[in-house]
C-alpha cells in the first residue's frame with residue numbers, strides 16, 4: 001500500500017478509470033525529477049538524515065538500554081552540531097542501533113559544512129510517504145473465520161512469539177489481537193494506538209487469535225504483536241521516522257522475532273541500511289514489494305537483499321499475480337494480497353488489497369519457522385518478470 005496518491009498527483013487522466021478498477025491501473029510514464037522520489041512522495045525541505053562514520057565518530061555507549069543509548073547519541077550530536085553553529089533544537093531525532101546518526105533541520109550552508117565532516121558517512125534529504133488504499137468492506141464474524149489467505153499458506157499457534165509491526169500503530173485493545181502495549185511505541189507523536197486501520201489489519205494477518213473462537217485468525221495465531229507506529233493516522237510518515245522505528249526494533253527485539261514493514265517508497269540508503277542491520281541482529285524481516293506494478297528493485301526498503309530479510313509480492317485467491325504488485329529479482333516469495341479480511345480498529349474487520357496484506361502472511365510463516373527458508377507450494381501465475389515467485393507455505 002505504497003505509492004500513494006499517485007492517482008491524483010500523476011495520473012489525473014486515468015483517475016476515473018483507476019477509481020473504477022484499482023487493480024487495472026496503467027503504469028504512468030516516468031516523470032521522475034528526483035531519482036529517488038516515487039510518485040506521491042514529497043521532500044521535506046531543509047531536513048536531513050545524517051549517518052555517522054563509525055570508524056571516525058566513536059560514540060561510547062555505557063548501556064544496552066535504548067533510551068540511554070539515544071541520550072548518548074544526542075549528547076554526542078549536540079556537541080558536534082554546535083561546532084557548526086547549528087541550534088541543538090534543530091536535531092529532531094537520533095539513531096543508536098540500526099544506524100548511528102541523527103535527523104536535523106539544516107540551512108544549505110550548514111549542510112555543505114557537515115558534508116565535509118569526517119565523522120559523517122552519509123547525508124540524505126528526508127521525505128514523506130503516504131499509504132494509499134481503499135476501505136472496501138467493514139464486517140464482523142460470529143465464529144472463527146478462515147480467510148482464503150490463511151487457508152492457502154497454512155497456520156499454527158504462534159503463542160509466545162513476537163512480531164513487531166512497523167505501521168500506523170495497532171488497535172491496542174482489539175479483542176482478536178494480543179498486543180504488547182508496554183513495548184509498543186509511537187515515533188509520530190501520541191500513542192501507538194491505530195486509528196487508520198492499516199497496521200491493525202497487518203497485525204491480524206500475522207497473529208489474530210484463534211483461542212477466542214471469534215472473529216478470524218492469523219497465520220501464527222495467538223502470537224504477540226508490538227505496535228511500532230511510524231505512520232500517522234492519515235497513513236503518512238517520514239523516512240526519518242520510519243528509521244526511528246527500525247532503530248527501536250533493532251534495539252528491543254530478540255533474535256528470532258519478526259518485523260513486518262508493509263510500507264515503502266523511493267530508494268533510501270538510510271532506510272535500507274537500517275533494515276539490513278535488523279537482519280544482522282537475527283531479526284527476521286518481511287517487506288512488502290510495493291503496489292506500483294514496477295520493479296521492486298527501485299524501491300526501499302523492498303530492494304534490500306539479506307539472508308534474514310524477504311520481499312513479498314501479492315497474488316489473488318487463484319494464485320494469479322496481483323495486477324498492482326511490484327515484481328523483480330529482489331522478490332523472494334508471493335503471498336495472498338487481494339481482498340484480504342483482517343482485523344480493523346473498533347473490534348471490526350475489513351477487506352483490503354495490497355502487497356501490504358501479502359507481507360504479513362509471510363511474516364506469520366517466518367514466526368512459525370524461525371528462518372527465511374520457508375517451504376513453498378507452487379509458483380504464482382502470470383508473474384510479469386517471467387520468473388514466477390514461489391508461494392510460501394507453512
Ligand SMILES: [Ca+2]
Nearest residue numbers: 209214215216
Ligand atoms: Ca479469532
Ligand SMILES: [Ca+2]
Nearest residue numbers: 305311330332
Ligand atoms: Ca530478496
Ligand SMILES: [Ca+2]
Nearest residue numbers: 383385387389
Ligand atoms: Ca518474479
